Amino acid sequence: MENKKVWFVTGASKGLGLALVKRLLNEGYSVAATSRSISDLNKAVNDDSDRFLPLAVNIKDESSVQEAVEKAISTFGKIDIVVNNAGYGLVGGLEELTDDEARDNFDVNVFGSLNVIRKALPYLRDQKSGHIINISSIGGFVGGYPGFGIYCATKFAVNGFSEALAQEVNPLGIKVTIVEPGYFRTNFLSEGSLITPKNQISDYQNVRDAQNLHQNNLDQQQPGDPEKAAAAMIKIAGADDAPLNLFLGADAYDLAHKKIAEVKNELEAWKELTTSTAF
Amino acid sequence: MNNKKVWFITGASKGFGLSLVKQLLDAGQLVAATSRNQQELIEAVNTQSDGFLPLQVDLVNESSVSLALQHTYETFGRIDVVINNAGYGIGGAIEELTDKETRQAFDVNVFATLNVIRYVMPYLRKQRSGHIINISSIAGIAPGTGWAIYGAAKYAVIGLSEVLAADVKSLGIKVTVVAPGAFRTNFLTPDSLTLTTNPIADYEDVRASHSKYLKMDGEQAGDPEKAAASIIKIAGEANPPLYLLLGGDAYNRALTKLDALQSEIYEWQDLTCSTDFEYDLKSI
Numbered sequence: 001m002e003n004k005k006v007w008f009v010t011g012a013s014k015g016l017g018l019a020l021v022k023r024l025l026n027e028g029y030s031v032a033a034t035s036r037s038i039s040d041l042n043k044a045v046n047d048d049s050d051r052f053l054p055l056a057v058n059i060k061d062e063s064s065v066q067e068a069v070e071k072a073i074s075t076f077g078k079i080d081i082v083v084n085n086a087g088y089g090l091v092g093g094l095e096e097l098t099d100d101e102a103r104d105n106f107d108v109n110v111f112g113s114l115n116v117i118r119k120a121l122p123y124l125r126d127q128k129s130g131h132i133i134n135i136s137s138i139g140g141f142v143g144g145y146p147g148f149g150i151y152c153a154t155k156f157a158v159n160g161f162s163e164a165l166a167q168e169v170n171p172l173g174i175k176v177t178i179v180e181p182g183y184f185r186t187n188f189l190s191e192g193s194l195i196t197p198k199n200q201i202s203d204y205q206n207v208r209d210a211q212n213l214h215q216n217n218l219d220q221q222q223p224g225d226p227e228k229a230a231a232a233m234i235k236i237a238g239a240d241d242a243p244l245n246l247f248l249g250a251d252a253y254d255l256a257h258k259k260i261a262e263v264k265n266e267l268e269a270w271k272e273l274t275t276s277t278a279f
Numbered sequence: 280m281n282n283k284k285v286w287f288i289t290g291a292s293k294g295f296g297l298s299l300v301k302q303l304l305d306a307g308q309l310v311a312a313t314s315r316n317q318q319e320l321i322e323a324v325n326t327q328s329d330g331f332l333p334l335q336v337d338l339v340n341e342s343s344v345s346l347a348l349q350h351t352y353e354t355f356g357r358i359d360v361v362i363n364n365a366g367y368g369i370g371g372a373i374e375e376l377t378d379k380e381t382r383q384a385f386d387v388n389v390f391a392t393l394n395v396i397r398y399v400m401p402y403l404r405k406q407r408s409g410h411i412i413n414i415s416s417i418a419g420i421a422p423g424t425g426w427a428i429y430g431a432a433k434y435a436v437i438g439l440s441e442v443l444a445a446d447v448k449s450l451g452i453k454v455t456v457v458a459p460g461a462f463r464t465n466f467l468t469p470d471s472l473t474l475t476t477n478p479i480a481d482y483e484d485v486r487a488s489h490s491k492y493l494k495m496d497g498e499q500a501g502d503p504e505k506a507a508a509s510i511i512k513i514a515g516e517a518n519p520p521l522y523l524l525l526g527g528d529a530y531n532r533a534l535t536k537l538d539a540l541q542s543e544i545y546e547w548q549d550l551t552c553s554t555d556f557e558y559d560l561k562s563i
Contacts, residue, residue, distance in 0.1 A: 062378050093446050094393060094439060095400040099341055102393055106385065110431065114373060114381055121374045125481050143441025153389065156438030157431040160419065161373060164427030168372045168485050185556070203404050206449055228554035235550065243547050245540060250552045256544055260537050266522050267533060273512065274524045277505040279463070 005238060006030045006076040008069070010059055010116060011086025013040040014193075015186035016135065019226040020083065020233060021045055025052055027234070032072035032079070034059065034086070059086050059112035062119065069119045078127060081237045082120050084113035085135045087154070089188055091147040091211045092197030093204040101197060102150045109154035110161075117165065121174075128173040131238050134162045138182045138252040142259045147207035166244050175242050179233060180256070182249030184224030189214050224249040283330075284514070285309045285355040287348065289338055289395060290365025292320040294464035294471065295414060298507035299362060304328045306511075311351035311358075313338065313365070338365055338391030345398045358402050360514045363392040364414045366432075368466060370489050371475025372482045373427045380473070381428050388432035389439075396443065400452075407451040410514055413440045417460045417529040421536035423492070425485035433458075437522075444521050455519050457510060458533070460526030462501030467493055501526045 007024055011017040012033035021033045022045060030051040035041035038056035045052060053075050058064040072079055087109040090101065113134055124130030139148055140155030159178055166176035187193050196211060229248050236242045247256050267274070286303055290296040291312035300312045301324060309330040314320035317335035324331060332354050337343040351358055369376065369384040376384075392413055403409030415436040422430025440456035447454065465471055474489060506525050513519045524530050544551070 094396050094443055097397075099390065099394065099397075103390065106389075110385075110435075111378060111382065114428075115378060118374050118378070140438070143438045144445050145442060146445040147442070149439045149442035149446060150393075152442050153435040153439035156419075156434040157389075160422055160434030161427040161431035164422040164424065164430045165373055167422075167424040168427065168482060171484050172481055181554075184554075203450060204446065207446055223555045225554055225556045232550050232554055243543050245543050246547055247544060247551045248554045250555055253544065253548065253551045257541070260541050260544075263522060264534070264537060266520050267524060267530060270520050270523060271530065273509050274530050275527045277459075277462075277502055277509055277525050278500045278527060279502045279505075 005080040007081045008032045009083040010034045013044045017085040020230040023230045060107045065115040083133045089194045094149045096197040131175040147210040180247045182252030183222035185222040189219040284359040288362040292323045296364040298503045344394040362412045368472040375475040410453040424488040460529030461499035463499040467496035
């Protein structure tokens with residue numbers, strides 16, 4: 001019975017995570033949901049059913065993640081779908097962002113997801129089933145956005161480990177999907193969510209322009225509906241034919257095709273040099 | 280090469296880095312080269328050239344990187360080409376590698392590259408010229424089984440390179456990311472490759488993939504000297520590529536990957552394009 005599936009969703013107090021958790025609870029699924037703050041999470045989800053397990057988790061911390069996974073297992077008996085959704089945006093030139101600012105973005109967007117994967121997999125391997133859904137971004141495949149260097153690097157990394165993970169767990173009955181949303185109308189670009197560098201350098205006018213565009217023109221004008229994104233994820237979760245890559249939004253669809261064409265053209269243009277290096 | 284350029288190359292005591300440094304010095308170029316161990320670097324390069332500046336640098340340490348670049352600039356008066364080459368391979372299922380091992384791989388393969396970029400940019404911006412060449416891998420486009428963390432780090436290098444190119448183009452600075460296939464360096468030897476010390480029996484395919492790679496050591500099709508020559512060639516181009524793949528294997532693997540991805544995107548088009556708000560169509 002499909003509705004008995006157990007979900008583990010990180011970063012659930014807002015954005016796509018929140019939309020997903022609410023929809024899952026409405027549709028009768030059991031959901032363990034994580035957030036840094038359990039009161040934020042409870043307030044946002046506002047559901048007192050015993051199918052909802054809110055968990056305060058610092059996903060940067062392996063032992064906090066381990067405890068959360070164990071709690072989900074002891075409460076619901078299993079985990080079927082893991083959604084690594086927690087993450088945040090960072091806009092600034094590579095030179096403007098400090099080592100600390102860069103690492104913090106990787107801590108949440110990359111190492112946090114890896115902590116969840118590392119701690120959830122023993123249970124999924126035991127079950128010989130499960131589906132790990134990693135929320136990347138169109139910025140995990142297309143890097144041409146000035147100012148989003150670290151953010152794109154984190155999301156490219158998510159794509160990279162997800163593709164390899166799919167190969168390593170496929171023989172064990174476990175699926176992996178990378179979800180790559182375009183612009184969705186969440187608070188992703190809003191003040192307090194999108195982080196900007198403390199040290200801004202005047203040469204990077206194009207980075208400031210990108211920052212202003214995202215903060216002032218695109219925020220809350222995004223074409224993507226988070227409710228529909230949640231529905232799309234639920235649709236593919238656990239499906240036998242679930243894709244490895246699921247782009248979300250017509251914008252993401254167009255950008256992905258454009259990027260593939262550009263890379264292919266460049267590969268072709270430099271093919272002679274590329275293939276001149278064998279002994 | 281018509282004129283003398285100043286090169287800054289990390290991870291120069293072996294592999295591509297060493298081949299690059301030797302070829303450049305032979306061609307009369309000015310080369311600042313870094314290694315964790317200056318003595319090893321001097322012995323490996325083995326030159327009397329005045330154009331060689333060997334630097335002992337801990338790339339994960341920002342002040343060490345900053346000092347090395349300052350030293351280079353003070354010695355040669357400018358910096359033209361930066362090659363972020365230092366890196367190492369790490370193998371294991373995600374679950375078999377600890378958080379610490381994972382982060383160490385990112386330290387050298389990603390955060391060190393970011394340190395160099397952060398501290399070289401003030402010089403390049405002042406010059407309004409320069410070329411940053413980041414060495415990724417074909418694993419940064421299509422990762423192999425059992426190399427998830429290495430692949431993730433190399434994907435990250437490609438991502439940050441693409442954006443950096445967009446960030447600094449208007450400042451007269453170029454960016455290229457190089458994705459080599461299999462080359463006959465010491466990459467597959469214990470000196471450059473770390474494998475998990477915590478293997479889990481379930482991961483038979485990961486073990487099989489690792490044995491296959493290790494068996495390839497010494498048999499790789501790619502000639503590191505030709506790779507170095509190709510990298511030097513693009514550094515002299517007025518319009519260098521953003522992506523430079525090296526090796527027929529890399530070329531084929533990238534195309535296979537892109538074709539598979541493209542097919543998958545077409546296959547899932549309806550679901551992908553089902554998520555926009557309806558009424559937004561007219562406001563665009």
